[in-house]
Amino acid sequence: MSVIIILLIASISVAALFLVAFLWGVKSGQFEDDYSPSSRILFEDKPASSTKTV
Amino acid sequence: MALPVITDQQLHCYHCGETCANEKIHVAEKIFCCDGCKMVYQILNEGELCEYYNLNENPGINQRVHVRKDKFAFLDDDKIQVQLISFRDNKQVHVTFYLPQMHCSSCLYLLENLHRLDPGVVSSKVNFTRKEVDIVLLTPQTSLRKVAETLTSIGYEPYISLNDLKEKRPAINKSMVYQLGIAGFCFGNIMLMSFPEYLGIDASEVGLRGMFRWANFALAIPVLLYSSLPFYESSWKSLKHKFLNIDAPIALAIIVTFVRSAWEVISGTGGGYFDSMTGIVFFMLAGRIVQDKTYRQLSFERDYTSYFPIAVSVLKENTEVPTTLPDLKPGDTLLIHNEELIPADGILSKGKAFIDYSFVTGESLPVLKEVGELVYAGGKQTEGNIEILVVKEVAQSYLTKLWNRDEFKKQEQSKSVSFVHLLSRYFTYIVLTIALVTGIYWQLNDPSKLWPAVTAIFIIACPCALLLSNTFTNGNILRILGHNHFYLRSAQTIEDMAKATHIVFDKTGTLTSTQQQDINYEGTPLTAYQQQQVAVLASCSNHPLSKALAKHLGIPKNMEVAAFKETTGMGVEGFVNGDLLRSGSYEFVAGKHNTQPGTAVYVSINNKVYGFFLFSNHYREAIPGLLNELKNEYRLSVLSGDNEAEKNNLERLLGRKATLLFHQKPEDKLQYIQQLQQQGEKVMMIGDGLNDAGALKQSDIGIAVAEQTNNFTPSSDAIIEARQFSRLTKFIRLCRANRNIVVASFVLSIVYNIIGISFAVQGNLSPLVAAILMPSSSLSILLLTFGSSSLLARRMKL
Numbered sequence: 001m002s003v004i005i006i007l008l009i010a011s012i013s014v015a016a017l018f019l020v021a022f023l024w025g026v027k028s029g030q031f032e033d034d035y036s037p038s039s040r041i042l043f044e045d046k047p048a049s050s051t052k053t054v
Numbered sequence: 055m056a057l058p059v060i061t062d063q064q065l066h067c068y069h070c071g072e073t074c075a076n077e078k079i080h081v082a083e084k085i086f087c088c089d090g091c092k093m094v095y096q097i098l099n100e101g102e103l104c105e106y107y108n109l110n111e112n113p114g115i116n117q118r119v120h121v122r123k124d125k126f127a128f129l130d131d132d133k134i135q136v137q138l139i140s141f142r143d144n145k146q147v148h149v150t151f152y153l154p155q156m157h158c159s160s161c162l163y164l165l166e167n168l169h170r171l172d173p174g175v176v177s178s179k180v181n182f183t184r185k186e187v188d189i190v191l192l193t194p195q196t197s198l199r200k201v202a203e204t205l206t207s208i209g210y211e212p213y214i215s216l217n218d219l220k221e222k223r224p225a226i227n228k229s230m231v232y233q234l235g236i237a238g239f240c241f242g243n244i245m246l247m248s249f250p251e252y253l254g255i256d257a258s259e260v261g262l263r264g265m266f267r268w269a270n271f272a273l274a275i276p277v278l279l280y281s282s283l284p285f286y287e288s289s290w291k292s293l294k295h296k297f298l299n300i301d302a303p304i305a306l307a308i309i310v311t312f313v314r315s316a317w318e319v320i321s322g323t324g325g326g327y328f329d330s331m332t333g334i335v336f337f338m339l340a341g342r343i344v345q346d347k348t349y350r351q352l353s354f355e356r357d358y359t360s361y362f363p364i365a366v367s368v369l370k371e372n373t374e375v376p377t378t379l380p381d382l383k384p385g386d387t388l389l390i391h392n393e394e395l396i397p398a399d400g401i402l403s404k405g406k407a408f409i410d411y412s413f414v415t416g417e418s419l420p421v422l423k424e425v426g427e428l429v430y431a432g433g434k435q436t437e438g439n440i441e442i443l444v445v446k447e448v449a450q451s452y453l454t455k456l457w458n459r460d461e462f463k464k465q466e467q468s469k470s471v472s473f474v475h476l477l478s479r480y481f482t483y484i485v486l487t488i489a490l491v492t493g494i495y496w497q498l499n500d501p502s503k504l505w506p507a508v509t510a511i512f513i514i515a516c517p518c519a520l521l522l523s524n525t526f527t528n529g530n531i532l533r534i535l536g537h538n539h540f541y542l543r544s545a546q547t548i549e550d551m552a553k554a555t556h557i558v559f560d561k562t563g564t565l566t567s568t569q570q571q572d573i574n575y576e577g578t579p580l581t582a583y584q585q586q587q588v589a590v591l592a593s594c595s596n597h598p599l600s601k602a603l604a605k606h607l608g609i610p611k612n613m614e615v616a617a618f619k620e621t622t623g624m625g626v627e628g629f630v631n632g633d634l635l636r637s638g639s640y641e642f643v644a645g646k647h648n649t650q651p652g653t654a655v656y657v658s659i660n661n662k663v664y665g666f667f668l669f670s671n672h673y674r675e676a677i678p679g680l681l682n683e684l685k686n687e688y689r690l691s692v693l694s695g696d697n698e699a700e701k702n703n704l705e706r707l708l709g710r711k712a713t714l715l716f717h718q719k720p721e722d723k724l725q726y727i728q729q730l731q732q733q734g735e736k737v738m739m740i741g742d743g744l745n746d747a748g749a750l751k752q753s754d755i756g757i758a759v760a761e762q763t764n765n766f767t768p769s770s771d772a773i774i775e776a777r778q779f780s781r782l783t784k785f786i787r788l789c790r791a792n793r794n795i796v797v798a799s800f801v802l803s804i805v806y807n808i809i810g811i812s813f814a815v816q817g818n819l820s821p822l823v824a825a826i827l828m829p830s831s832s833l834s835i836l837l838l839t840f841g842s843s844s845l846l847a848r849r850m851k852l
Contacts (some may be wrong), residue, residue, distance in 0.1 A: 003387040004262065008269070019239040026231050032724055039159035040166070043105070 070114025090117020113160035237547030307516030341525030519803025577665010676780025
């Protein structure tokens with residue numbers, strides 16, 4: 001049954017990884033502004049002069 | 055009378071989307087309503103940022119109102135800079151600007167590409183919820199002032215107020231989210247590892263069971279020592295004030311559960327109740343977070359400092375010196391530019407002041423002041439520049455003194471206490487009695503079962519269900535109201551709303567709209583052509599009455615105004631298609647004195663007086679219906695800073711029983727509220743301006759009305775968007791239902807408690823029973839509170 005011990009360690013460390021990821025996300029402010037990242041990703045860096053109309 | 059409506063195809067500005075008067079201003083097939091908009095387009099075009107216009111249609115902000123050239127001169131002042139920037143070394147400066155104009159993804163795109171317009175900008179990052187942009191700039195290449203001016207030139211004028219001079223805003227406290235995360239992690243894993251305990255385990259593998267128990271023990275420690283901290287802190291605070299709040303029995307239950315479970319594990323007699331303990335902490339923290347998720351982008355704490363500018367121009371030997379407001383001294387001469395705020399009480403020393411006090415006193419129309427007259431701080435100059443000799447420091451002025459009253463500071467503590475705490479207190483007494491009786495019973499019959507039974511009672515019967523139902527119901531109601539653009543400061547506000555007995559309204563800006571006025575024409579009828587002539591003349595002026603008149607009549611195209619002349623405080627004149635038109639006061643138009651009927655604008659064409667446009671307050675559309683609903687349930691009052699012109703209208707709307715008071719100064723309003731409170735009334739005050747600020751603070755619940763929630767609102771308990779005003783009765787009804795929902799789910803939880811206690815008093819609360827009872831009671835309460843409050847809101851069509 002020592003395999004259970006290995007499984008236990010594995011499951012807790014995976015869960016701990018998610019916990020760390022969550023805490024990191026909160027700390028870096030990922031949950032504070034839920035509008036700009038979703039829009040920002042859609043902006044293209046167009047090659048210069050393509051937008052120039054005059 | 056009928057007015058011609060211009061129905062032919064209207065032209066919309068490519069930049070801001072507003073209707074254009076003519077096609078004169080255009081660049082490359084694109085039409086603009088004004089030179090300001092055109093300029094922004096040209097700047098963006100040069101910077102190759104025209105993607106701005108592709109992301110959203112007409113994303114710009116109208117640029118008709120020009121910003122003064124040296125407006126941001128004060129940003130060159132080192133002392134002011136230090137207050138605004140967050141970091142500086144000899145190369146880089148980090149600064150955060152608040153840009154209230156931000157509203158769409160185009161704004162985001164433009165602001166994050168600021169480096170293309172100003173190469174000195176290293177990076178700019180937008181926080182959309184807070185409407186802020188964090189800018190990193192290189193100092194020799196550019197400066198704060200230049201960046202602010204660049205932002206202004208593209209339509210995003212940074213809002214810098216006196217409030218920025220005070221200490222920095224406290225960082226948002228995230229610790230409760232961390233605590234929730236850790237509690238969730240520990241709870242999940244403990245549940246997993248408790249399965250052997252629930253389902254039983256083979257005798258051959260007893261060693262494993264011991265290991266699982268010790269692992270649970272270890273995982274429960276962070277919950278006990280870190281995640282539960284908010285409960286310890288809150289109960290400690292309440293005990294210091296000799297008041298037993300709901301957190302005290304909860305903190306006790308957490309500690310008792312842990313000690314009992316730890317003892318079971320150490321002595322090898324059982325697995326303990328770590329799963330229940332961590333689970334309940336997790337659910338309660340989640341409830342707290344749902345409830346406290348307030349509207350960070352809104353400010354409920356604004357005082358006059360966020361309304362006042364950070365600096366003004368002081369005239370010293372004929373040069374303008376930007377000076378911060380706290381440094382103003384009596385005797386200084388201030389130069390107040392057009393559309394600027396008067397920051398201190400003073401005497402008008404040069405120019406003709408035409409001051410808009412609507413925000414301060416509630417008077418709906420600008421007031422004319424002549425040289426030598428006293429002008430109060432808070433008013434906004436509307437025509438041309440004036441000079442003012444300061445007589446009082448900013449903090450000593452009429453308006454600011456009202457704010458700094460000691461009474462407000464004292465009042466903070468005596469705020470009302472939620473009924474939940476009182477309910478939990480009775481609950482705690484009952485539980486303690488049951489525990490005592492059980493204890494005595496087992497002491498006499500079987501002392502070995504004494505401690506298991508008593509601790510089990512504490513574990514089962516903590517009022518956590520009450521806390522859960524309260525926090526989740528509050529959270530959901532706050533969320534529903536927020537969706538309807540009615541924002542409450544905190545959960546306690548819900549209860550205060552429900553308790554109100556007397557509603558006091560302000561008039562200007564609350565019952566009536568400041569942006570619209572009813573205009574009626576009296577006199578010799580004007581032809582459609584003549585009306586257009588008047589409209590064109592009026593559209594040339596920035597005076598509020600002229601602007602309203604032009605908007606009312608509709609601005610036609612293809613008409614020329616020649617020799618336009620505006621006489622401050624009197625009127626405007628000019629030749630429109632060859633006819634001499636005058637509009638303004640009777641004195642100006644007819645050349646002789648006469649008393650005017652209320653606010654009227656007279657019109658003459660080729661020196662013949664035709665008649666006048668009469669201006670009256672425009673009540674918000676929904677007001678009659680709302681007042682009709684309210685007047686049966688509440689006592690109503692109206693406090694107006696304005697004159698009595700609207701008395702008859704108001705009497706009709708509010709009914710005879712209502713109290714109507716006019717010419718009310720800010721202190722009068724505050725005192726009226728105090729009087730009502732002394733008579734035992736719970737007062738709900740609804741107002742919008744600085745003149746209501748005192749009354750809003752004094753009242754049991756102060757609601758600020760805002761045209762847009764980003765606009766300035768005085769500090770209050772709630773902010774309502776003007777458009778949602780009609781639904782106030784529904785909002786109040788929802789708040790009243792809150793209490794019933796909490797009580798109903800509490801009753802449900804008591805049923806669970808009775809089942810649990812019946813096990814506990816017998817001394818055989820098995821881990822499995824506890825493990826089923828705890829999550830199922832929590833979840834069913836959660837469902838009940840969320841479900842019933844959402845259902846109710848749907849039935850009310852909120």
